[in-house]
Amino acid sequence: MxxxxxxxxxxxxxxxxxxxxxxxxxxxxxxxxxxxxxxxxxxxxxxxxxxRVTGVSPPKIHIRKTEVKEGEDVSVTCEAPEEDPPLFFTFYKFQDSKIVSQKSRSATNQKSLQVNFPIEKGDKILRFNCDVKVGYVSDEAKSSLSEGKFVTVTEPFSTPRIEVSPSTNFTEGINMLIKCSVQKPPPSSSYNETVEITIQKDKEILKSSTTESVIFSQLATVKEMGDYTCKAETKKTWKSSSVFIAIAELFARPRLSVNGKDNLNEGDRLSLMCEVPGLSSNVSKNQNFYLLKNKDFRQKMILGKHSTTVKEKDSGSYLCEVTISNITKRSDPVNIRVHAAVSKPILTQSQNNNRMVVAGETLILNCICSSGTLPITYSLYRGEQFVGRVNKTDKAPAVFMVNVTKSDDLGEYRCHATNRNTLSNQFSDSINITVITPVDKVHFLTIPEGTIEEGTELGLSCSVENGTFPIEFKFYFKKGKEEILINVTKTNAHHAKYIISSFNKEEDGGYFCRASNQAKHSVSTEPIAMKAVLAKWKKGVLSAFIIFIILAVIVISLYFYLDRKKKGQRITLDKARTSKTSDVNHDKATLELKNEDSYYGSMQNEDENHVLKHSEENIGNDHENNEVEYTEVEVDAASPLRDASLNNAHTTEDSPNSI
Structure with missing residues (x-):
């Protein structure tokens, strides 16, 4: 492998x-x-x-068309059939053996590449070549140039031709004609793009056309002197020709001058003169001079002069005009400014116009003149002291904001107005501003304090440490809801009093005061509670009455005590008599008991003691009836209590005698 x-x-x-x-x-x-x-x-x-293999075979170059027109593109293809990608192609455009353009492109997976070159203005005969480099390492793997391919460039239209009539150098006052023309390809050719022809002065287009020629004409003056260009262009290319036209001046521009100054007071005399430099006086006399104002007013000047008494409406931009041989020229503008004097200014207070201001607040004053040329300068004075200045360029009033911090800020204020009219100097009428100091640190006092005897006098006092007169004092009574007692206004004192001549219980409650002045700022005190107590004479009467009641109770108690004691002695005597009578009756009864087995006496038990005690307590009442109650007790003869009862009966009876 x-x-x-x-x-x-x-x-x-x-x-x-x-x-x-x-x-x-x-x-x-x-x-x-x-x-x-x-x-x-x-x-x-x-x-x-x-x-390592060196040397790259030259590539092959192909061109689609060998003849093109300006503005068209040339398609160039470069091919390296014997090399393997990646490849790096470089295309060259030569003119007169000089490289005028080159383009480089890479092909990663193909052996050929195509680029387009635009044909530009001035291109004539062009040669195209290319080379190729294998990989992207070094120029050692770069081929030599390919075979050259030539392309001929033809013009789609001719270079524009520019013609000037009468010539390129003449004197103003005659008509100037400029003609621009080109030669287009015949209609039978394949070139069908529209050619536009324009005539330009500097960068300004004077006239244009899509025909083969265009003409521009006008009356020539010096200002038309300059470079003129004739340009023919399509979407892809253009050609141009230029010419300089020199125009001599027939006469100079007129000059407008002011005899004096250009800033005038209303009523001053304005004198204007128009003249043409270099023009003799004899020629000038025969010329017509016109005065123009703001381009809407035109007036003929006599011998180039104009004089008038000005008003504010005469302000504006003036220039003069002269025409010689159909050439009309105007001077540079002269600005004339007529200033009307300011009227007497009016000074007013902005907030409420009551000519008062609270200390610590801002006093706002407005100053305005009903007439006068803008800008107007307004100055504010307090007496002779300068306060501030405002420059107004509109008809709105000048606004002065004065921070009032002390009483020294009060006094007479006046406004001064002036403008560029040298005779303008007006003062407004003075307005007197009063500085109001708000009330401060209110104190409330009651005499006496806290409690007061009924029927006596209650004094209320309210005072402030600071405040501008008049000061309003209000005294209030508060018992659930506030109720005003009195309203007192002081014009020369910082305190006020109120007297309640006879204070009573219904007037118990809280009392306070509230102080204010024209600053519309009121200050209140905290309520002081007042309570009515009994008068001293009422306390004396009440004490005497209580003592009388106590003495009466003592006397009555003493009376009942003596009376009871007297009755007690009487009861003792009655008891003694009753005792003797009881002894006699007792003996008699004893005899009867023995005979009848009956016994009268008191049983020495708890019930009998209670009966006896109750009888003794009621002895006094029974003594009045002189009656003695007896209790009859029947005793059975066989009762074991009988003997004891008899013995007790005797003890009771013997007791008084033994005593």
Missing amino acids: FYKNDVSVYNITSGRANTTFTISPARVSSSGIYKCQVDVEGKSRSKELEI
């Missing part, structure tokens, strides 16, 4: 000891590293060999 650059190129199986691989013919593309590999009974062996 044979390999080139590790790529198999030939493979053979043979029983011979050697074999041959032939490359014929050998080319540069055959260069490379070759290797032969032999496989015998499962064993392989190879050896590498580098082969």
